[in-house]
Amino acid sequence: MTKINPDTEKESLYANLEKMSTQEILMGINAEDKKISSVIKKQIPNIEKLVDAIVIKMQLGGRLFYIGAGTSGRIGILDASECPPTFGVPHDLVIGIIAGGDYAIRKAVENAEDDFKQGWLDLQKHNITSSDFVIGIAASGNTPYVIGGLKMARENSISTGSISCNSNSLISKEADFAIEIVVGPEFLTGSTRMKAGTSQKLVLNMISTSVMIKLGKVYGNKMIDMQLSNKKLVQRGVEMIVEELNIDEKLASELLIKHKSVRAVLLAENKI
Structure with missing residues (x-):
């Protein structure tokens, strides 16, 4: 060669x-x-x-x-x-x-x-x-x-x-x-x-x-499919939901716990 x-x-x-x-x-x-x-x-x-x-x-x-x-x-x-x-x-x-x-x-x-x-x-x-x-x-x-x-x-x-x-x-x-x-x-x-x-x-x-x-793995400019593998990422997920749904952090946190991902929350709330 x-x-x-x-x-x-x-x-x-x-x-x-x-x-x-x-x-x-x-x-x-x-x-x-x-x-x-x-x-x-x-x-x-x-x-x-x-x-x-x-x-x-x-x-x-x-x-x-x-x-x-x-x-x-x-x-x-x-x-x-x-x-x-x-x-x-x-x-x-x-x-x-x-x-x-x-x-x-x-x-x-x-x-x-x-x-x-x-x-x-x-x-x-x-x-x-x-x-x-x-x-x-x-x-x-x-x-x-x-x-x-x-x-x-x-x-x-x-x-x-x-x-x-x-x-x-x-x-x-x-x-x-x-x-x-x-x-x-x-x-x-x-x-x-x-x-x-x-x-x-x-x-x-x-x-x-x-x-x-x-491939649709991003919404707006957010990583809505990211893995919630630590406290920092969970908080980031909560903040995304607060911003997208215009709700308070407590409710956003409850929704994230319930649905397990930011995408799932936004889907459940008919945002995407």
Whole structure:
């Protein structure tokens, strides 16, 4: 497999970091982070197409998979794991998979990202079908684990997307919908947990939030299907009901206890 020379591996624009003051280091990192938003903005037309394609699949009962290695895999798992509590969806609707398995979430697994065949094998563990959608995430765009997973997914008529931080990356070639967030060299040369990782997280925020809104998991600007798993979220639910029904907190709390979710309360009161 021929690899391209990725922008994410290029020399930092900053030299002699060890000689910088703390303020100089922080200002440099911040200056690089400021570049991310404008780069993502240019990709919104491509992100829009990706979101709309995912929504179609999920409306028909499909699932969304993220596959990645290292930082990219962890970011995918983070986004997937936050969908159930935020939007009240099943834990197997959005699934994050990382090279090396769950152990790799906390500790690096040697050579896991270099296994071209394992990405597809890991997807098969979830009985993936053509009803589902797979997004490969790789800062360099060259990760064999992700490339192999996407390639086999396409060969099995499964729709694919990709998020990379380099132009014309190898995973883009295996994606029906390729997103390339070219943020340039990192402040610390090659440390893609920085700008590249931040850009991936921002794009995944956009994708999952947009998809869930389009699937009807939001009312107004409220997370009416969120899981009421702690006191803070219960209070947030009460406040939503107070605002939507124009009632006092005591009655709102009683309704929430009775119906178990904000959506159920609003439905019972013919608000939605």
